[in-house]
Amino acid sequence: MAMTASTSSVSFSLSNWGPVSTTRSKIFGPRLGSLILHRHPQESDLDLSLPSTSREIRLETPTFLTSTSRGVVPHLSRDNVKRCESIRWVNVPFESFMESNPPVPTIHPGPDPLHKFLGFNQSQQIISMSARNPCDGRQLPPNGKDTVSVWTLQGVRKLTPSDWQKYATKCQPDVVFALSDTPFTDPPYSQKRMTKSIERSAQWLARLLSSPTIPLPSVILHLAGLSSSPARRAFSNSLLEPLYGPELEAVAHMGIKNLDEGVVGYSVDLVPIRMTIEAEGRKIASTNNTATPSALTPMFNQTRHLAVPLHTAQIIPLVHSSLSSLPPFKLRLINGIESPHEVLRYISKVGIDVFDAGWAQKCASIGVALDFEFPVITRKDVGEVGRLQIGCNLYDEAYQMDFRALSSSFLCQCPTCVPVSTPEGEEIKHGVDSEEYTRTTAIPTHPSTAVLSEVKGYTRAYIHHLLHTHEMSAHTLLTMHNLETLDRFFRGIRGLLTQLENSQKNEVASSLWDDEVSRFTLTYDELASFEVLETARGMWKDVDIKRGKGRLSKEKNEGEND
Amino acid sequence: MEFEVIAKCKTTKARVSRMKLAHGVTMLPTFMPVATQAAIKGLTSQQMESLGVTLILNNTYHLNLRPGLDVLKTAGGAHRFQGWNRNLLTDSGGFQLVSLSKFTTITEEGALFASPFTGEPTMLTPEESISIQHTIGADIIMQLDDVVSSLTTGPRVEEAMERSVRWLDRCIAQHNKSGKKDSQNLFAIVQGGLNPHLRDRCLDMMVARKDGVAGYAIGGLSGGEEKGDIKQCADKLPDERPRYSMGIGFAEDLLVCVALGVDMADCVFPTRTARFGVALTHSGPLNLRLSKHTKDFGPIDDSCPCPTCKDKVSRAILHHTITHETAAAHAITMHNVVFQAQVMGRAREAIIAGTFPDYLQTFFAQYFGKAGYPEWCVNALRSVGVDLLEGNPNQKVIPGTGAKWEYSDNPAL
Known part of the structure; x- marks a missing residue:
C-alpha cells in the first residue's frame, strides 16, 4: 500500500488474520504485522551512499511507540536514547512548538528537519507528529469551525487545518496524525456536537490530503465519534464515500477515490473516550438512582488511582463500530493505555497493532520499575506465593537493602541492568591523558567483599537511594529499563503469535493465546498493580515537596547571584 | 598512591x-x-x-x-x-x-x-x-x-x-x-x-x-x-x-x-549552572534561557567534543526544553563537565609544551573578551610572572575579586 510520493513512506502488512476462523475474531482478533518505513533518498541527501537497508525501518507489530514531551523522550538525553534499542517509534506532540510563530521546527534548515532538530536517527527511529498530546485530558476552550485548541506553556493556541498541513509538510515527520475535532470542553457532549465533530474531522482530513505540490508524510487518522457508537459508524462510513467534483480534484494527485484510501492507519485516543463515558455515567446516575456507578464501571470503580476508570468493556464495542466497515488490513494504533493487561485486552478483542508507552514512561517518572513477562514462564510458581504486581515502587523502604537487579523474571538487557562502559581509550580525551601519559592500558578491577558480584547493573537499592535524594538519574535509569521491559513484553506477544500462526489448528491456537493471557492476568494482579502505582505517586510527591521545590527555589536564588 | x-x-x-x-x-x-x-x-x-x-x-x-x-x-x-x-x-x-x-x-x-x-x-x-x-x-x-x-x-x-x-x-x-x-x-x-x-x-x-x-x-x-x-x-x-x-x-x-x-x-558550579540553562564556553558563559536562542540552530560550541555538541544539539532545542525537561539539564551538564575538563586538559598540554603563559593569555582574551579581567586574576598571575595585560594593554580590569568563590559542599545541594 504505497502512499504519496514523499521523502519517506510507510506501508503496513498483516502476516496473519488472527488464528481463529470465525469472521468476527478474524477482524478483531490478535494479529501479526510489519510496518515498513522506506526513505527515498533525495538529491540533497548526503546519505545517498548508504546501503538500502539503512533507508528502511521495519517494525514488527504488535509494538509500541515512545512518547515525547516538548520534543524529547522524558529523562533521556540523546546519547541515552541511542543506548536504548527499544526506542524505534517516537511520537511528537507538536503543540509546545506553537509557543513561537512560526513554530521553530518548521524553519529548521536542510532535509528531515524534525529528525535533525530533535536528534532522532533516520535509520533507527520513525517519527510521528500529532497536534496534541493524546493522553492530555485537560479542559480546553472549544474547537472552532476551522480551529483546534492546543495547549502551550503560554496558554491556549488555535491551530487551523491549513497550518497543520503546512507544519506537516515542512517538518517532514514519517507519519502525521490528521487533525481531529475532539472536544476537550466539559463532557458529555450533545448529539449536535458529535455530528459537528465527525463532519469537521472528515473535512480536516480532506484538507490535509489536498496537498498537490509538496509531499505529505503518511497519514494516520483518529477515529472520531467518542462514546457514540452511531457517530463512530457514521464517521467511518463517511471515509468510504466516493469523492466527486472539487473534493475529488483536490486529492487527484494522490490517486485516491475516497478519504480512507489516503490514510495508512487508524488511531483511537482512549483518554477523551473514557472521560465522556464517565461524564455520561454521572449524568445518568444523577437522573436515575437505579444506575449505580459500579454498574457503569464494572472493572475499576474501586481503584483510587485512576482519575477516570478504564472502561475497557465499554470502549471495545465502540472501537468495533468504528472499524467494522473499514478495511481490516490497515494499521491500528491506541493511545492512553494504562497497563499491560489493557494491552492484552485490546490485542485479543480488537486486534490493535501499536500502543503508546506513555504509561510505562510515567511509571519511570514516579519511581516504579516495571517487572513482568509475557508469556509467563519463569514466574509460574506464583500461585503459591500470592499474585505479583507489574512493577516495584522503589520508594518503598523494602528496597533500601535490595541489591538485586530490577527485573525478577529475566535477565534484562537494558542499559540500566547491563550498563555498557565506553571501550577503553574511546572516552573523550582532553589533553595529556592518553595512554602515553597514563601508562595504563586497563583499569584495574577490584575483587570486592560484596556478595552481589553477579549483579552487573544498577540495583534496586541504588535507585531507591536516588529517588529519596531527589536525584534525576533515578528516572533516567528507570525510563531505559521500563522501555526495554515493554519491548520484551511485545517481543513475547509476537513470539507467541508467531508460534500459534505456525500451528495448523486455529481452534487450538486461539485457546492457547487465551490461556496465556489468563495466565498473565492470574500472575499479575492488575488492581494491586494500580495500587502500587498510586502509592509510588504519593511518595514521589512527598519527596518532591520535601526535597524538590524548596531546594529548587533555594538553588534559583543562588543561581541569580552567580 | x-x-x-x-x-x-x-x-x-x-x-x-x-x-x-x-x-x-x-x-x-x-x-x-x-x-x-x-x-x-x-x-x-x-x-x-x-x-x-x-x-x-x-x-x-x-x-x-x-x-x-x-x-x-x-x-x-x-x-x-x-x-x-x-x-x-x-x-x-x-x-x-x-x-x-x-x-x-x-x-x-x-x-x-x-x-x-x-x-x-x-x-x-x-x-x-x-x-x-x-x-x-x-x-x-x-x-x-x-x-x-x-x-x-x-x-x-x-x-x-x-x-x-x-x-x-x-x-x-x-x-x-x-x-x-x-x-x-x-x-x-x-x-x-x-x-x-x-x-x-x-x-x-x-x-x-x-x-x-x-x-x-x-x-x-x-x-x-x-x-x-x-x-x-x-x-x-x-x-x-x-x-x-x-x-x-x-x-x-x-x-x-x-x-x-x-x-x-x-x-x-559547572553542573549546577547547567541545570539553570547556562552553558560554559571558551568565549564565556551562555545563558540558553535567553530568547535570542529561540531560532539558533547551531550547537553550544562547534568545536566541543562533548556528546551534546557532537550530536549538534541546537541552542534552539535546548532553549525550548531547559527548565522544563530534565533531559536538557543532562545535555548541558555533560557539556559543562567536558568544558571544565577541556580547560584543564589544555592547561596540561600547554605546560608540557612550555606554552602555559600563552595559554593563559589566549584563554583570558577569549573568555572575557572586552568585558574586562578580574583584578585579582591579573594580580595573582603577576605574582607568578605572567602579565595578562602585556599584549592587551587596553583591556579593562574589574576591581575586587571579580568572580565569587563557591564552596563545593554547598548545602543547597
Whole structure:
C-alpha cells in the first residue's frame, strides 16, 4: 500500500488474520504485522551512499511507540536514547512548538528537519507528529469551525487545518496524525456536537490530503465519534464515500477515490473516550438512582488511582463500530493505555497493532520499575506465593537493602541492568591523558567483599537511594529499563503469535493465546498493580515537596547571584 | 598512591603530574565534578566515564545520612553502589556539619551535633570521620578539620587551626591502623582562612606530618579571599604531594590556581549552572534561557567534543526544553563537565609544551573578551610572572575579586 510520493513512506502488512476462523475474531482478533518505513533518498541527501537497508525501518507489530514531551523522550538525553534499542517509534506532540510563530521546527534548515532538530536517527527511529498530546485530558476552550485548541506553556493556541498541513509538510515527520475535532470542553457532549465533530474531522482530513505540490508524510487518522457508537459508524462510513467534483480534484494527485484510501492507519485516543463515558455515567446516575456507578464501571470503580476508570468493556464495542466497515488490513494504533493487561485486552478483542508507552514512561517518572513477562514462564510458581504486581515502587523502604537487579523474571538487557562502559581509550580525551601519559592500558578491577558480584547493573537499592535524594538519574535509569521491559513484553506477544500462526489448528491456537493471557492476568494482579502505582505517586510527591521545590527555589536564588 | 610530577612550567608554578590510585590514573591538574549524593545530577556513571572524567567527588555527610553506612557496606562501597569504576574522593563531612546544622558545637573530642534523624546529640570525631570514609571506600579521603568562617577573628581562629592539626594526628593514627592504606589515601587540610602568620605556622606543622598524608587540600576559602593564600600554601607544600584547592570551579579561578601550583579542584558550579540553562564556553558563559536562542540552530560550541555538541544539539532545542525537561539539564551538564575538563586538559598540554603563559593569555582574551579581567586574576598571575595585560594593554580590569568563590559542599545541594 504505497502512499504519496514523499521523502519517506510507510506501508503496513498483516502476516496473519488472527488464528481463529470465525469472521468476527478474524477482524478483531490478535494479529501479526510489519510496518515498513522506506526513505527515498533525495538529491540533497548526503546519505545517498548508504546501503538500502539503512533507508528502511521495519517494525514488527504488535509494538509500541515512545512518547515525547516538548520534543524529547522524558529523562533521556540523546546519547541515552541511542543506548536504548527499544526506542524505534517516537511520537511528537507538536503543540509546545506553537509557543513561537512560526513554530521553530518548521524553519529548521536542510532535509528531515524534525529528525535533525530533535536528534532522532533516520535509520533507527520513525517519527510521528500529532497536534496534541493524546493522553492530555485537560479542559480546553472549544474547537472552532476551522480551529483546534492546543495547549502551550503560554496558554491556549488555535491551530487551523491549513497550518497543520503546512507544519506537516515542512517538518517532514514519517507519519502525521490528521487533525481531529475532539472536544476537550466539559463532557458529555450533545448529539449536535458529535455530528459537528465527525463532519469537521472528515473535512480536516480532506484538507490535509489536498496537498498537490509538496509531499505529505503518511497519514494516520483518529477515529472520531467518542462514546457514540452511531457517530463512530457514521464517521467511518463517511471515509468510504466516493469523492466527486472539487473534493475529488483536490486529492487527484494522490490517486485516491475516497478519504480512507489516503490514510495508512487508524488511531483511537482512549483518554477523551473514557472521560465522556464517565461524564455520561454521572449524568445518568444523577437522573436515575437505579444506575449505580459500579454498574457503569464494572472493572475499576474501586481503584483510587485512576482519575477516570478504564472502561475497557465499554470502549471495545465502540472501537468495533468504528472499524467494522473499514478495511481490516490497515494499521491500528491506541493511545492512553494504562497497563499491560489493557494491552492484552485490546490485542485479543480488537486486534490493535501499536500502543503508546506513555504509561510505562510515567511509571519511570514516579519511581516504579516495571517487572513482568509475557508469556509467563519463569514466574509460574506464583500461585503459591500470592499474585505479583507489574512493577516495584522503589520508594518503598523494602528496597533500601535490595541489591538485586530490577527485573525478577529475566535477565534484562537494558542499559540500566547491563550498563555498557565506553571501550577503553574511546572516552573523550582532553589533553595529556592518553595512554602515553597514563601508562595504563586497563583499569584495574577490584575483587570486592560484596556478595552481589553477579549483579552487573544498577540495583534496586541504588535507585531507591536516588529517588529519596531527589536525584534525576533515578528516572533516567528507570525510563531505559521500563522501555526495554515493554519491548520484551511485545517481543513475547509476537513470539507467541508467531508460534500459534505456525500451528495448523486455529481452534487450538486461539485457546492457547487465551490461556496465556489468563495466565498473565492470574500472575499479575492488575488492581494491586494500580495500587502500587498510586502509592509510588504519593511518595514521589512527598519527596518532591520535601526535597524538590524548596531546594529548587533555594538553588534559583543562588543561581541569580552567580 | 603513586604520584609523579612529569612537567613544570618554566614561568609559573604550574605542573603536570600523574596520580595513580586504586581505580586508575588521573592526570593532574584536573577538575573534579561533584556527585554529592552518589550521582552527578542526571547522569549515569557510564555517561561520566564516556566524558573522559576519571575522578569525581562524593560528600560524606550526605552519604552517611542516605543511603547510610549499612547500605554502603553491604553494597561493597560507594564505587559499586553507584557503578563508578574510576577514582573517587570524599570530604570529611565536617563542613556540612557546620554549615547545615545550627547546633554543632566543636569540642576537643569532635563535632557535637543534633542527629538529623533523632535530634539526639551525636558526636563526629576525627576517628569516626575516617572510619566512615573507609566504609565509603573513596580513593582519596579527607581529614576532619575544625572549620571556622573566614569572617571569624580573634583567638578562635588560632584555636581552630591548632585543633585541626591535632585532629590530623588522630586521623593519621586511625588511618594507619585501618589496613586501608594501600587502597585509600588521606589528605590533610591546610586552613586557608587565616592570617599569613598563622597560615605559615599551620603549614609548618602540616608539612612536618608529610609522611602520614598522601596529599594536601587547601580549604576555608569559601568566604571570598584573594588567592594570595593559595600561593603561600602552594609555595610551601612539598613538591611530591598533590595539592587540592577545595571549592574552586570558575574557569578563570581554576587557571589562576593551576598557575599558582594547584593540582586538583572541585566545585558544584559547572553542573549546577547547567541545570539553570547556562552553558560554559571558551568565549564565556551562555545563558540558553535567553530568547535570542529561540531560532539558533547551531550547537553550544562547534568545536566541543562533548556528546551534546557532537550530536549538534541546537541552542534552539535546548532553549525550548531547559527548565522544563530534565533531559536538557543532562545535555548541558555533560557539556559543562567536558568544558571544565577541556580547560584543564589544555592547561596540561600547554605546560608540557612550555606554552602555559600563552595559554593563559589566549584563554583570558577569549573568555572575557572586552568585558574586562578580574583584578585579582591579573594580580595573582603577576605574582607568578605572567602579565595578562602585556599584549592587551587596553583591556579593562574589574576591581575586587571579580568572580565569587563557591564552596563545593554547598548545602543547597
